[in-house]
Amino acid sequence: MKIIMLGAPGAGKGTQAKRIAAKYGIPHISTGDIFRANLKNETELGKKAKEYMDQGLLVPDELTLELVMDRFAQDDCKNGYVLDGFPRTIPQAEALTKALADKQDAVDFAINVDVPDEAIVSRMSGRRACLNCGGTYHVEFNPTKTEGICDACGGKLVLREDDKPETVLKRLNVYHEQTQPLIDYYSEQGILKEVDGTLDMEDVFGAIITILEA
Ligand code: ADP
Numbered sequence: 567m568k569i570i571m572l573g574a575p576g577a578g579k580g581t582q583a584k585r586i587a588a589k590y591g592i593p594h595i596s597t598g599d600i601f602r603a604n605l606k607n608e609t610e611l612g613k614k615a616k617e618y619m620d621q622g623l624l625v626p627d628e629l630t631l632e633l634v635m636d637r638f639a640q641d642d643c644k645n646g647y648v649l650d651g652f653p654r655t656i657p658q659a660e661a662l663t664k665a666l667a668d669k670q671d672a673v674d675f676a677i678n679v680d681v682p683d684e685a686i687v688s689r690m691s692g693r694r695a696c697l698n699c700g701g702t703y704h705v706e707f708n709p710t711k712t713e714g715i716c717d718a719c720g721g722k723l724v725l726r727e728d729d730k731p732e733t734v735l736k737r738l739n740v741y742h743e744q745t746q747p748l749i750d751y752y753s754e755q756g757i758l759k760e761v762d763g764t765l766d767m768e769d770v771f772g773a774i775i776t777i778l779e780a
């Protein structure tokens with residue numbers, strides 16, 4: 567099963583993608599997590615990506631595609647995957663469609679987690695991220711057992727630099743301009759599914775499972 571998670575920054579794509587991945591035994595591929603891991607390890611890719619990420623801009627398609635195509639070639643992807651944060655532009659979506667079509671393959675579902683802009687800024691300011699394992703929490707909606715410490719790995723949690731309100735507003739603009747058009751793109755392909763991302767996490771997950779198992 568090949569699934570794409572669509573939605574604004576902070577809509578809950580990562581939260582749901584992790585659960586889908588665990589339930590179906592497929593990898594969760596987050597381009598944001600891959601970029602952050604490269605940043606942390608100070609790779610060439612990480613250095614290039616950082617310039618864009620810090621400003622709330624998208625990393626150029628060419629760089630992103632190189633990274634994702636490498637990831638798809640790995641062995642664990644043969645039974646599918648859940649993509650979180652990719653594709654984020656029409657050229658990225660077209661490249662994915664083509665790469666799969668070359669192998670007589672296609673994405674099964676594009677799930678749009680719908681959350682209005684008003685709800686995003688407050689959600690992001692409460693997000694806490696573990697840069698060690700990619701774990702994501704929320705101070706109010708999904709707190710850790712010990713404040714500031716990742717439940718999964720014991721790593722220290724941070725407020726991501728790009729989750730500060732000024733950058734979130736910029737990312738929302740980028741989302742509307744460059745990523746939202748993917749909703750129509752996948753609607754035209756007949757694989758778009760919508761879920762209400764303002765529900766609580768459990769209910770959003772329930773709605774997704776209903777779609778995947780329909
Ligand atoms: P969010 O939690 O907002 O969905 P991510 O963790 O997915 O954020 O992405 C963080 C940043 O990484 C983005 O603002 C962007 O700079 C970069 N990024 C992640 N995925 C992509 C992509 N597919 N194309 C371009 N840039 C990306």
Ligand code: ADP
Binds near residue numbers: 576582690705770
């Ligand atoms: P995305 O990957 O789309 O950027 P995340 O999954 O990281 O979004 O979620 C953003 C923040 O909102 C996190 O702090 C997360 O714990 C919290 N969150 C996710 N889903 C919900 C929800 N349904 N209700 C309230 N908070 C949520």
Ligand code: ZN
Binds near residue numbers: 696698699718
């Ligand atoms: Zn962790």
